[in-house]
Amino acid sequence: MIETVALVVAAGRGHRFGGALPKQYRRLAGRPLLAHCLERLAAHPGIDAVRVVIHPDDRALYDEAAADLALLEPCAGGAERQDSVRLGLDSLAALPGGAPRRVLIHDGARPFPGAAMLERLLQALDSHDGAIPALAVTDTLKRGRAGPAGMPLCGETVPRDGLWRAQTPQAFRLEAIRAAHHALKGEALTDDAALAERAGLAVALVEGEEENFKVTTQQDLARAERLLAGGGASGRETRIGNGFDVHRFGPGDSVMLCGVPVAHSHGLVGHSDADVGLHALTDALLGALGAGDIGQHFPPTDPRWKGADSAAFLAHAGSLLAARGGRILNLDVTLICERPKVGPHREAMRARIAGILGIAVERVGVKATTTEGLGFTGRREGIAAQATAALELPAAGPDGSA
Numbered sequence: 081m082i083e084t085v086a087l088v089v090a091a092g093r094g095h096r097f098g099g100a101l102p103k104q105y106r107r108l109a110g111r112p113l114l115a116h117c118l119e120r121l122a123a124h125p126g127i128d129a130v131r132v133v134i135h136p137d138d139r140a141l142y143d144e145a146a147a148d149l150a151l152l153e154p155c156a157g158g159a160e161r162q163d164s165v166r167l168g169l170d171s172l173a174a175l176p177g178g179a180p181r182r183v184l185i186h187d188g189a190r191p192f193p194g195a196a197m198l199e200r201l202l203q204a205l206d207s208h209d210g211a212i213p214a215l216a217v218t219d220t221l222k223r224g225r226a227g228p229a230g231m232p233l234c235g236e237t238v239p240r241d242g243l244w245r246a247q248t249p250q251a252f253r254l255e256a257i258r259a260a261h262h263a264l265k266g267e268a269l270t271d272d273a274a275l276a277e278r279a280g281l282a283v284a285l286v287e288g289e290e291e292n293f294k295v296t297t298q299q300d301l302a303r304a305e306r307l308l309a310g311g312g313a314s315g316r317e318t319r320i321g322n323g324f325d326v327h328r329f330g331p332g333d334s335v336m337l338c339g340v341p342v343a344h345s346h347g348l349v350g351h352s353d354a355d356v357g358l359h360a361l362t363d364a365l366l367g368a369l370g371a372g373d374i375g376q377h378f379p380p381t382d383p384r385w386k387g388a389d390s391a392a393f394l395a396h397a398g399s400l401l402a403a404r405g406g407r408i409l410n411l412d413v414t415l416i417c418e419r420p421k422v423g424p425h426r427e428a429m430r431a432r433i434a435g436i437l438g439i440a441v442e443r444v445g446v447k448a449t450t451t452e453g454l455g456f457t458g459r460r461e462g463i464a465a466q467a468t469a470a471l472e473l474p475a476a477g478p479d480g481s482a
């Protein structure tokens with residue numbers, strides 16, 4: 081059952097931003113803006129599922145933004161943000177597996193919700209009806225009044241003590257915020273906490289993040305581009321890992337290669353299913369994470385892994401990556417053997433690897449080569465595999481800490 085879900089509202093038309101393409105689908109670092117928050121939310125270990133609320137006209141745009149991510153089916157939004165949230169909450173309450181207990185309502189136009197901030201929200205929600213990220217106002221506040229030539233004049237100075245700028249995601253117990261949305265339907269309020277306040281719910285203010293700004297105008301999109309280009313807001317970095325493995329031939333009539341059984345005159349010898357391709361890939365992922373190697377995680381002396389399906393090893397490396405808030409950019413594995421022929425199984429192997437890791441098949445390469453009859457692979461004594469993994473992770477701190 082889904083316990084905690086992120087509900088991302090992305091059905092707006094972006095009037096203040098302007099242009100024909102809604103701002104959440106504009107390119108940011110070459111990808112739809114919406115994709116940036118979706119991957120961050122989907123990768124957070126405290127969030128079990130993500131649902132996006134979209135405009136019915138935007139289905140193809142959404143599909144591109146959500147490609148590579150395993151999200152719940154999107155639902156349709158309404159005329160105002162508040163309508164979109166309410167419809168999204170209703171759709172969650174009707175999930176076939178039962179209603180989630182907690183919901184994090186997020187603007188699809190805020191591309192950079194940070195993992196630490198999400199953690200603060202979830203923790204605060206343990207002891208409150210709701211929790212929102214916010215930043216204390218630090219500038220002096222002025223109320224403007226109409227001036228000559230269209231330029232406003234200072235009206236009065238508004239005390240800033242106790243004032244906060246509210247951000248999203250705004251976290252709530254699902255049934256409480258849903259009831260508030262229904263009770264206050266038709267009242268124009270600009271965030272979900274405003275409805276919660278009116279419903280008498282206790283909503284905690286937790287520390288927000290400057291980088292978690294909303295793209296409202298074209299200047300905001302330019303700011304987001306600058307932050308990503310400087311390695312700033314994204315706090316993301318690229319990591320590369322490689323892996324290598326060998327298994328010798330033994331008795332048998334098939335080998336397991338990249339998660340696919342392939343008929344052969346021999347089997348491969350190993351403590352697990354001896355899937356040399358998945359072992360090399362697992363090591364490539366672990367290497368990129370700086371998380372040791374497959375032997376440390378699954379010792380060949382441990383009887384639990386005898387005859388094990390190596391898909392579990394790769395899935396484990398994938399879950400370590402997800403727990404760190406990372407994603408796979410691409411994987412590339414080369415199988416080195418004279419026989420069996422890999423070509424006829426290549427697409428099945430790519431699909432299997434993609435399936436184990438929940439990524440698009442386009443991100444997986446499977447290649448094969450012989451060693452021209454040379455060496456142990458040339459003598460058909462076994463199969464070797466080497467693999468490369470390119471990942472994107474939250475940037476390490478100056479001391480290398482994640």
Ligand SMILES: Nc1ccn([C@@H]2O[C@H](COP(=O)(O)OP(=O)(O)OP(=O)(O)O)[C@@H](O)[C@H]2O)c(=O)n1
Pocket residue numbers: 089090091092093094095096097104133157158159160161162164165186187188189190294295296
């Ligand atoms: N009917 C609406 C209106 C807004 N939103 C979403 O609510 C978030 C915050 O709203 P805002 O920045 O105001 O977006 P827009 O409504 O698109 O912008 P504008 O007000 O300039 O038209 C955005 O992710 C937007 O897509 C929504 O899901 N449904």
Ligand SMILES: C[C@](O)(CO)[C@H](O)COP(=O)(O)O
Pocket residue numbers: 161187245246247248270271272294296
């Ligand atoms: C929900 C919100 O992003 C919190 O800051 C904000 O209130 C949305 O306001 P907008 O008028 O839709 O920009």
